Amino acid sequence: MITMSDVFEKVMDLAKRRGFIWPTSECYGAVAGFIDYGPLGAMMKRRVENIWRDFYVIGEGYYEIECPTIGQEAVFVASGHVKGFSDKMCQCPHCHEYLRADHVAEGGGVEGAATMGNEELAAAIAPCTCPACEEKLGKVEVFAFNLMFKTSIGPGSQRAGYLRPETAQGMFVDFGRLLRFYRDHLPFGAVQIGKSYRNEISPRQGMIRLREFTQAEAEIFVHPDEKDHPQFSRYAGYTMPLLTSAQQLGKEPAVTMTMREAVDRDLIANEYVAYYLALTHEMLIKIGVKADRLRFRQHLSDELAHYAADCWDAEVYSDRFGWVETVGIADRTDYDLKSHAGQSGTPMTVFIQYDQPKKVKRRRIVPNMSVLGKQYRNKAKAVFEALAQATPDEKGADIEVDGEKIHIPPNLFEVRDEVIEVRGDEVIPHVIEPSYGIDRMCYAVLEQAYDEDTADGETRTVLRLAPCVAPIQVAVFPLMNRDGLDTIAAEITQTLKARGMMAEYDDSSAIGRRYRRQDEIGTPFAITIDYQTKDDNSVTVRDRDSMKQVRIAIDKIPDTICSLVNGSAEFSAL
RNA sequence: GCGCCGAUAGUGUAGUGGUUAUCACUAGGCGUUGCCAACGCCUAAACCCGGGUUCAAGUCCCGGUCGGCGCACCA
Numbered sequence: 001m002i003t004m005s006d007v008f009e010k011v012m013d014l015a016k017r018r019g020f021i022w023p024t025s026e027c028y029g030a031v032a033g034f035i036d037y038g039p040l041g042a043m044m045k046r047r048v049e050n051i052w053r054d055f056y057v058i059g060e061g062y063y064e065i066e067c068p069t070i071g072q073e074a075v076f077v078a079s080g081h082v083k084g085f086s087d088k089m090c091q092c093p094h095c096h097e098y099l100r101a102d103h104v105a106e107g108g109g110v111e112g113a114a115t116m117g118n119e120e121l122a123a124a125i126a127p128c129t130c131p132a133c134e135e136k137l138g139k140v141e142v143f144a145f146n147l148m149f150k151t152s153i154g155p156g157s158q159r160a161g162y163l164r165p166e167t168a169q170g171m172f173v174d175f176g177r178l179l180r181f182y183r184d185h186l187p188f189g190a191v192q193i194g195k196s197y198r199n200e201i202s203p204r205q206g207m208i209r210l211r212e213f214t215q216a217e218a219e220i221f222v223h224p225d226e227k228d229h230p231q232f233s234r235y236a237g238y239t240m241p242l243l244t245s246a247q248q249l250g251k252e253p254a255v256t257m258t259m260r261e262a263v264d265r266d267l268i269a270n271e272y273v274a275y276y277l278a279l280t281h282e283m284l285i286k287i288g289v290k291a292d293r294l295r296f297r298q299h300l301s302d303e304l305a306h307y308a309a310d311c312w313d314a315e316v317y318s319d320r321f322g323w324v325e326t327v328g329i330a331d332r333t334d335y336d337l338k339s340h341a342g343q344s345g346t347p348m349t350v351f352i353q354y355d356q357p358k359k360v361k362r363r364r365i366v367p368n369m370s371v372l373g374k375q376y377r378n379k380a381k382a383v384f385e386a387l388a389q390a391t392p393d394e395k396g397a398d399i400e401v402d403g404e405k406i407h408i409p410p411n412l413f414e415v416r417d418e419v420i421e422v423r424g425d426e427v428i429p430h431v432i433e434p435s436y437g438i439d440r441m442c443y444a445v446l447e448q449a450y451d452e453d454t455a456d457g458e459t460r461t462v463l464r465l466a467p468c469v470a471p472i473q474v475a476v477f478p479l480m481n482r483d484g485l486d487t488i489a490a491e492i493t494q495t496l497k498a499r500g501m502m503a504e505y506d507d508s509s510a511i512g513r514r515y516r517r518q519d520e521i522g523t524p525f526a527i528t529i530d531y532q533t534k535d536d537n538s539v540t541v542r543d544r545d546s547m548k549q550v551r552i553a554i555d556k557i558p559d560t561i562c563s564l565v566n567g568s569a570e571f572s573a574l
Numbered sequence: 575g576c577g578c579c580g581a582u583a584g585u586g587u588a589g590u591g592g593u594u595a596u597c598a599c600u601a602g603g604c605g606u607u608g609c610c611a612a613c614g615c616c617u618a619a620a621c622c623c624g625g626g627u628u629c630a631a632g633u634c635c636c637g638g639u640c641g642g643c644g645c646a647c648c649a
Contacts, residue, residue: 008642009642013585017585026640029623031639081649099646100647145647147648198648198649200648201646201647202648204641204642205642206641209648305649455610455611458610458611460610460611477609479609480607480608509612510607510609510610510611510612510613511608511609511610513610513611513612519611530609540609549609
């Protein structure tokens with residue numbers, strides 16, 4: 001282990017130098033909040049994404065969909081992003097500091113700032129002092145800063161579009177199609193991996209806060225009364241440290257307990273949330289996050305979105321940035337589907353059939369259309385509607401239409417009591433949403449993998465990447481670049497590639513240098529062809545972390561390397 | 575956005591306003607080399623961008639961009 005105060009800089013340096021990530025469009029000057037993944041970074045990121053797919057698409061059976069990254073305005077009106085994703089801001093005329101206008105107002109004792117319009121708020125904060133320079137603000141302009149990138153769709157810019165600030169909305173608006181795809185059954189889920197965009201005011205911290213970033217989100221639609229996960233037994237006994245809201249308020253350390261216990265004690269809202277907390281824990285460990293640098297923190301009531309029933313963040317500890325929110329797992333209730341149903345006019349419900357149809361008594365009031373229609377003419381429709389809701393007695397029914405009280409005598413309608421069969425309910429599903437920040441996961445993987453040790457008195461830089469996320473899975477070296485060793489090495493490389501392995505052949509310079517080069521980019525295994533190979537068809541396999549070597553037969557190479565990379569075999573057991 | 579600090583080959587760096595911009599590593603070529611950054615020879619490669627001051631700017635000044643830190647922001 002190394003103790004380095006600034007792993008961040010070393011990791012970023014290595015990332016730039018060896019082609020993991022670098023600033024975008026450097027020849028024109030980079031742009032804050034945007035990065036390029038280089039050859040090795042893009043490869044590693046795909047591996048992380050594919051492990052995510054293994055868990056959600058293959059494991060859970062939630063199919064992946066792909067929606068546009070530009071959405072029309074209505075989508076984000078419904079989601080609340082057009083209104084709620086913007087902050088009311090103002091600029092101090094004295095020190096030119098940008099300030100949150102509503103925060104200034106609250107600090108100055110103004111009530112109801114959150115609901116004020118821009119002009120009203122500007123007037124309200126005029127007597128307040130600037131929190132930065134403590135001058136009296138006076139006349140300022142309050143303006144909205146929306147964190148969404150806005151664009152226009154088609155010529156003439158009649159139609160507003162936004163770059164999506166999250167992938168989630170695509171799955172919500174596709175609800176009807178997805179429901180039919182899953183043959184009208186709850187629960188079901190859909191997932192999406194893709195770019196999202198937020199026009200951050202001041203992005204910082206390398207790849208932690210980006211203006212364009214990759215999200216992997218799952219939207220799991222469940223019956224609101226059935227939040228027990230059918231496969232919960234898989235994780236019922238799974239333990240991990242939980243930092244509940246109570247623990248945080250009491251400044252107590254995280255508690256470790258099983259998921260079963262956490263749900264039973266109501267620390268986690270339901271089995272679904274608990275299941276995905278555990279699944280997330282398992283996945284983050286698999287990609288190489290260290291258990292002691294991973295915790296799950298529950299949102300406090302004041303940071304919980306108003307519609308959410310429960311929300312937990314998986315936080316990964318960074319030497320540079322402290323605890324970084326990397327995954328969010330929320331029970332979003334029926335908020336999103338309700339919003340889109342309301343905005344679009346399309347019902348977003350599932351018909352849940354009863355085991356037995358219910359017989360329900362119903363009173364129906366049938367108006368005498370021909371008489372009432374003539375009598376009330378253009379008001380007739382409103383009269384019929386009011387009458388249907390009325391509770392008539394033997395003297396007739398008293399209704400009110402447009403403020404006018406109307407008496408309908410009993411001979412102008414008929415009251416029918418009937419028994420009808422109700423076969424089920426229309427239910428708005430609740431949504432369980434695990435949402436992963438892929439870029440942050442990649443950063444965590446790199447930072448935690450970075451290590452320096454001493455080999456032969458020299459410092460060795462080594463990325464201890466989990467074999468399953470390492471960009472290059474195996475390197476193949478001929479000990480000498482002659483005597484046929486190079487052709488044997490080239491053949492082995494081809495064989496490995498034919499098995500789908502990312503194998504790299506290298507015959508340049510000294511063998512030690514080649515090992516070091518691969519150590520630095522995290523290649524877990526190296527095969528060396530030496531003179532003994534020509535005698536007995538065996539090669540050495542070298543382990544990156546221990547630098548130990550074992551001999552294996554050439555024909556065993558593909559199977560052995562595959563098992564080592566996918567984790568079904570350990571090097572130490574060879 | 576504000577404030578402070580910084581920016582020189584791929585990386586890390588030296589560089590009092592005045593020669594052909596220093597050194598190391600890295601990378602490429604050739605040779606050598608029987609397992610962990612070996613060696614020899616050769617080669618490639620940089621003053622962030624735009625103004626200004628000056629006879630002369632990598633160096634001083636102003637603006638911008640990017641990066642780091644603090645503030646603010648982070649549905």
